[in-house]
Amino acid sequence: MAGKFGDHLGIMDVKLTYTDGKWKVVNSKAKLEKIDTKSDIADKALIDMAAHDHDGTINYVRKEVGETTAPITSYFAQVQDDPSIQIVNNAQLWYAKKQVAGTADENLPILSAAAPFKAGTRGDASYYTDTPAGPLAIKNVADLYLYDNVTALLKVTGAQIKEWLEMSAGQFNQIDPNSKEPQQLINSSYPSYNYDVIDGLTYKFDLTQPNKYDREGKLVNQDVSRVRDLAYQGQPIDLNQTFLVVTNNYRATGNFPGVKDAAEKRLLNLENRQAIIDYIVSEKTINPSADGNWSFLPNIANADIRFASSDNAHAHLANQDAISYVGPSTQAGFAEYRLIVKEKANQVEDTANKESEKLSKGAETVDQTKRVTPKVIEGSSLVKPATAIQLSNSQVIILPQAQIQETQVSSSAETLPNTGSDESVSETLAGLVLVTLAGFFGIKKYKKIKQEKKPMSGLFCSSFTVG
Incomplete structure (x- = not known):
């Protein structure tokens, strides 16, 4: 990957030989060159070539889809239940319930998992969602949900969900409740997009305990648990109960504890971003206010707990x-904040905690000798037609056809194009042609600059030596 946001040029040299009617790679090397920052004048030929598609894109993303009654921000998404995650989970639940209606799974409880994508990633203090109350356009949804993920539905047990949350809890550092020194809450090495909030449940994290898994999902502390008071509909979760969890293809096909042992994994026929758009269009007016389904145990109430967020976030503290x-950070654009965890009386450890501890001490959440072997579902009414792919001896993932089905949703203005529809496929092909042409002009420009021994910016180039 040639850096980020066009800040580096990727150069790849490949030497090939042609033998017996076939090309063979002899050797190759690749390097990154920082872009030339002496001039920021854009290439007019490329601007003219992209003008039509650029204008079309701008017009598309400015289309209104509905409105929000409250601001949608992600400044505090890593430290408390947050509207930027709530709206995603609300939309995913809305879509998943429609998909399972009339199927054999329609009576199973449905949960939703989503993570903060824009949370100051890469040390960028501007990298947060901050959408005011009022009209919502497609560009706001794209800002909220950055990736072109596809919705996925998992069938998991209560025990597997607990391990899923134990993995998510790795975002937090362990807190010493007796220390009077400031302690950082967020584990800076843990990617924010791996901190899943699972809606439809209530739970707390005990940060006096070490993390159970490392950032790669490797078990590092088998006999500990951070997840407490895990409940469904006000009752301690049944660790053997089956749940459906709607998430995205990235999580569904990953190596998360709990997720990797899911009995079934289904990729549905719509991008997560489009599901959010369809939800907003259907509801017309949404309230993204967080429902507060997760929090921290108050055993750290006396600790001085700090975290960093954008300096702009302090403008949103009126209702906090x-x-x-606390004050400005030494890192440009950031500020330091303090988390205030309130003490609560009558904190009683319930049955869910006891079952969780028993689970942790006795064995892995999912006994390796008693794993349920997933079934291949042929002709499923949920995703059809579908292709079942054997991932391992005990697991099957069900993939829909490559062609994404069109979802007909009309607004008061006009029907909005689907980001996962055939229209977008043709637009993507047009974009690929544009990128190819841009690469052609870029290579010519690169050769010219190379002759002048000047660095070039903004393109990924490759050269081939045929021997």
Whole structure:
């Protein structure tokens, strides 16, 4: 990958030989060159070539889909239940319930998992979602949900969900409740997009305990548990109960504890981003306010817990009683905040905690000798037609056809194009042609600059030596 946001040029040299009617790679090397920052003047030929598609894209993303009654921000998405995650989970639940209606799974409880994508990633203080209350356009949804993921539905047990949350809890550092020194809450090495909030449940994290898994999902502390008071509909979760969890293809096909042992994994026929658009269009007006389904145990109430977020976030503290502004950070654009965890009386450890501890001490959540072997579902009414792919001896993932089905949703203005529809496929092909032409002009420009011994910016180039 040639850096990020066009900040580097990727150069790849490949030497090939042609033998017996076939090309063979002899050797290759690749390097990154920082872009030339002496001039920021764009290439007019490329601007003219992209003008039509650029204008079309701008017009598309400015189309309104509905409105929000409250701001949607992600400044505090890593430290408390948050509207930027709530709206994604609301939309995913809305879509998944429609998909399972009338199927054999329609009576199973449905949960939703989503993570904060824009949370100051790569040390960028502007990398947060901040959408005011009022009209919502497609560009706001794209800002909220960055990736072109496809919705996925998993069939898991309560025990597997607990391990899923134990993995998510790796985002937090262990807190010493007796220390009077400031302690950082967020584990900076843990990617924010791996911190899943699972809606439809309530739970708390005990941060006096070490993390059970490392950032790669490797078990590092078998006999500990951070997940407490895990409940469904106000009752301790049944670790043997089956749930459906709607998420995205990235999580569904990953190596997360709990997720990797799911009995079934189904990729549905719509991008997560389009599901959000369809949900907003259907509802017309949405309230993204977080439902507060997760929090921290109050055993860290006396600790001085700090975290970093954008300096702009302090403008959103008026209605916050759990966060206070400390001051500007040494890192440009960021500020330091303090998390205020309130003590609560009558904190009683319930049956779910006891079952969780028993689970942790006795064995892995999913006994390796008693794993349920997933079934291949042929002719499923949920995703059809579908192709079943054997991932291992005990697991099957069900993939829909490559062609994404069109979803007909009309607004008061006009029907909005689907990001996963055939229209977008043709637009993508047009974009690929544009990129190819841009590469052609870029290579010519690169050769010219190379002759002048000047660095070039903004393109990924490759050269081939045929021997």
